[in-house]
Amino acid sequence: MVLIKTHFVLRSRSPRRAIVVSIFALAVLTLFLVMARPATAQGAYGSNQTVIGGEEPLLVSYEGGESLEVLTNVDTGAGYAAIDETVARDDLGIDVDNPPTTVTIQSAIGDEERPLVPVQIQIAGQTLNVQATVSDRANLTTKMNLGSRDLDGFLVDVSERQLTEPDSPIVESYVASLLEFPPPPPNPALLLAALPLAAVIVVALRSLVGLRTFGTFAPVLLAVAFVQSGLLAGLLVFSVMMLAGLVLEPLLRPLHLPRVARLGVLLAVVAAVLIGASSVVSDPGVATTWTSAFPVVITAIFIERFWELWEQEGFKEASKVAALSLLVAVIASPLLVSYPVRWVSQQAPVALPAAGAILSLLIGRYRGLRLTELVRFRRAAEGKS
Amino acid sequence: MSGALAKALGLRGDWKNVLGMNARNARVAAENPPGAIRLVDSKLDTKKVLEEAGVPVPPTLSVLQDRRDLRDFDLESLPDSWVLKPDRGRQGSGILVANGQEDGEWKSPSGHAIGRGDVEERLRLILEGEFSSEEIEHDRAFFETLIVTHPTLARLVPSGLPDLRLICYRQEILLGMIRLPTKQSDGKANLHQGAIGALVDLDSGRVEKAMFGHERVEEHPDTQVRLVGVEVPAWEEVIDATRSCFKATNLGFLGVDAVIDEERGPLVLEINARPGLEIQNVAGIGLLNLLSGNKR
Numbered sequence: 147m148v149l150i151k152t153h154f155v156l157r158s159r160s161p162r163r164a165i166v167v168s169i170f171a172l173a174v175l176t177l178f179l180v181m182a183r184p185a186t187a188q189g190a191y192g193s194n195q196t197v198i199g200g201e202e203p204l205l206v207s208y209e210g211g212e213s214l215e216v217l218t219n220v221d222t223g224a225g226y227a228a229i230d231e232t233v234a235r236d237d238l239g240i241d242v243d244n245p246p247t248t249v250t251i252q253s254a255i256g257d258e259e260r261p262l263v264p265v266q267i268q269i270a271g272q273t274l275n276v277q278a279t280v281s282d283r284a285n286l287t288t289k290m291n292l293g294s295r296d297l298d299g300f301l302v303d304v305s306e307r308q309l310t311e312p313d314s315p316i317v318e319s320y321v322a323s324l325l326e327f328p329p330p331p332p333n334p335a336l337l338l339a340a341l342p343l344a345a346v347i348v349v350a351l352r353s354l355v356g357l358r359t360f361g362t363f364a365p366v367l368l369a370v371a372f373v374q375s376g377l378l379a380g381l382l383v384f385s386v387m388m389l390a391g392l393v394l395e396p397l398l399r400p401l402h403l404p405r406v407a408r409l410g411v412l413l414a415v416v417a418a419v420l421i422g423a424s425s426v427v428s429d430p431g432v433a434t435t436w437t438s439a440f441p442v443v444i445t446a447i448f449i450e451r452f453w454e455l456w457e458q459e460g461f462k463e464a465s466k467v468a469a470l471s472l473l474v475a476v477i478a479s480p481l482l483v484s485y486p487v488r489w490v491s492q493q494a495p496v497a498l499p500a501a502g503a504i505l506s507l508l509i510g511r512y513r514g515l516r517l518t519e520l521v522r523f524r525r526a527a528e529g530k531s
Numbered sequence: 532m533s534g535a536l537a538k539a540l541g542l543r544g545d546w547k548n549v550l551g552m553n554a555r556n557a558r559v560a561a562e563n564p565p566g567a568i569r570l571v572d573s574k575l576d577t578k579k580v581l582e583e584a585g586v587p588v589p590p591t592l593s594v595l596q597d598r599r600d601l602r603d604f605d606l607e608s609l610p611d612s613w614v615l616k617p618d619r620g621r622q623g624s625g626i627l628v629a630n631g632q633e634d635g636e637w638k639s640p641s642g643h644a645i646g647r648g649d650v651e652e653r654l655r656l657i658l659e660g661e662f663s664s665e666e667i668e669h670d671r672a673f674f675e676t677l678i679v680t681h682p683t684l685a686r687l688v689p690s691g692l693p694d695l696r697l698i699c700y701r702q703e704i705l706l707g708m709i710r711l712p713t714k715q716s717d718g719k720a721n722l723h724q725g726a727i728g729a730l731v732d733l734d735s736g737r738v739e740k741a742m743f744g745h746e747r748v749e750e751h752p753d754t755q756v757r758l759v760g761v762e763v764p765a766w767e768e769v770i771d772a773t774r775s776c777f778k779a780t781n782l783g784f785l786g787v788d789a790v791i792d793e794e795r796g797p798l799v800l801e802i803n804a805r806p807g808l809e810i811q812n813v814a815g816i817g818l819l820n821l822l823s824g825n826k827r
Contacts, residue, residue: 526811527544
């Protein structure tokens with residue numbers, strides 16, 4: 147129903163107006179999404195307390211030593227704070243085998259005596275002295291846990307994640323966090339909501355600018371992978387995988403494999419490179435993100451398309467298309483995690499897909515020239531000579 | 532509307548008549564029924580309907596449907612020269628050309644030997660769909676008589692096969708050009724790869740102007756033969772054959788690819804349901820004005 151209505155509205159309008167409106171809307175939206183900063187995120191809760199999510203980054207230190215940034219789980223059901231044994235011993239230099247005190251924890255598997263160590267943490271701009279039990283959290287991405295004993299003055303909204311930075315009750319920029327290593331894990335629900343918006347970028351680059359990419363939405367899926375792995379790490383891994391595929395392809399050519407089989411081999415190589423790369427990374431959390439997130443199939447298809455294009459239109463054209471595909475992914479990934487997108491996806495999750503649909507529709511109605519066609523058809527515009 | 536962007540950017544020229552990809556795609560969707568597009572995606576099916584409509588096409592020597600045909604196929608039955616094509620090849624991929632035989636082996640136009648094993652290998656790949664659009668895993672292969680370019684056109688180019696491209700819309704031929712291979716295009720008649728595009732006047736069949744890359748030329752850069760004024764042989768027949776293609780294919784917006792054979796005269800090679808737009812550069816005018824029924 148909505149679609150029919152929109153269609154009707156567009157038809158009745160002058161086409162030129164639709165073009166101007168859609169280009170303008172797109173430009174404003176993109177600018178707004180990437181530049182905007184949260185001004186009143188905390189104010190939304192109408193309270194003086196600092197609001198934190200179910201998972202926050204914090205700085206932890208021991209006896210005035212060096213501080214370390216770790217991700218903490220916030221669990222109001224727990225009492226004491228907890229810290230990972232390896233982090234406590236190796237990174238903070240705490241002698242966990244001879245703790246100053248111990249505490250008996252009651253849990254589902256019975257009573258357990260655990261070391262209790264005094265650490266200093268900085269969370270959401272506040273510095274706290276915390277007694278933390280030591281436990282094994284090696285398999286968790288959150289190396290600490292905060293319980294109710296230390297959450298006085300905080301309001302916990304478990305539906306949110308990473309609302310603060312260690313030195314500030316608000317996040318300055320999620321976009322900048324893309325350049326961190328490893329980046330904070332993104333919220334899957336957010337990615338799903340933001341995906342149609344990222345697709346709008348691809349639609350716009352095709353229909354308005356006239357850029358060619360490998361596969362229609364492959365760059366968007368690559369952007370999602372970049373969000374999960376971090377931009378720099380993602381680019382590095384992707385480049386290594388592409389390179390491996392490109393080196394391998396000429397070796398496969400003389401075997402005259404059918405395309406399906408060739409893609410199968412490429413896929414296996416790409417997967418092997420990825421497994422190799424993630425085993426080099428010591429952080430198990432990062433390794434898991436990589437292996438689960440990286441679109442192995444898409445990378446294999448990229449490689450295959452690259453070769454096909456090289457054969458048909460030359461190395462220059464193939465490299466150009468590869469570079470453009472990567473560029474689209476790099477443009478789209480900050481957009482996916484930008485503050486306004488996060489905010490809208492939390493306030494009204496359906497708004498983003500709806501906006502994506504409407505924008506794609508508007509752009510799709512554009513029948514005029516693409517930007518690159520102003521160069522391509524410059525001889526046609528000469529008129530009769 | 533086409534000129535809105537150019538105007539906004541302050542570009543000079545007659546941009547309002549230039550047909551872009553967005554507008555072309557919309558026209559293709561509006562004018563070409565899906566069934567008709569499917570038909571012309573297959574060279575063999577196209578040949579069949581064109582033959583029935585009396586359009587001259589290159590004679591088919593033999594068609595291979597599957598592996599059994601390949602097993603039973605007698606390579607000895609092939610003449611000295613032939614062209615092997617996949618039925619649904621992507622942009623001319625998979626085509627093998629033999630233009631002579633020597634010591635039981637064929638020779639490609641560039642002088643490479645083509646052994647029996649090479650032909651069998653290529654046939655197998657074609658049947659497996661290696662050169663065809665992604666959705667299919669099986670294709671047909673067929674041998675055609677090799678086209679010998681009419682001497683009037685052959686003397687214009689260093690090597691390769693010059694071909695004609697006519698753009699048609701709703702029963703009207705809008706523009707025609709001849710595409711001439713160059714050394715740069717490596718014998719191929721593709722403008723993107725460096726072939727020359729020469730606009731042919733629809734009434735007289737004479738070359739009006741020519742374009743090499745984005746530059747206007749009067750003569751072929753490799754052969755130095757003057758192109759402007761050259762008369763395409765059997766032009767009336769080319770026009771007639773093209774007109775017969777509208778009804779036979781049921782397409783409203785199409786590009787007709789034809790060649791002029793030394794003996795057989797004009798032959799339609801294939802029909803394109805998504806015609807290229809490069810002809811606008813060659814003509815120096817946009818297509819939009821012509822699409823709306825205004826004569827040049």
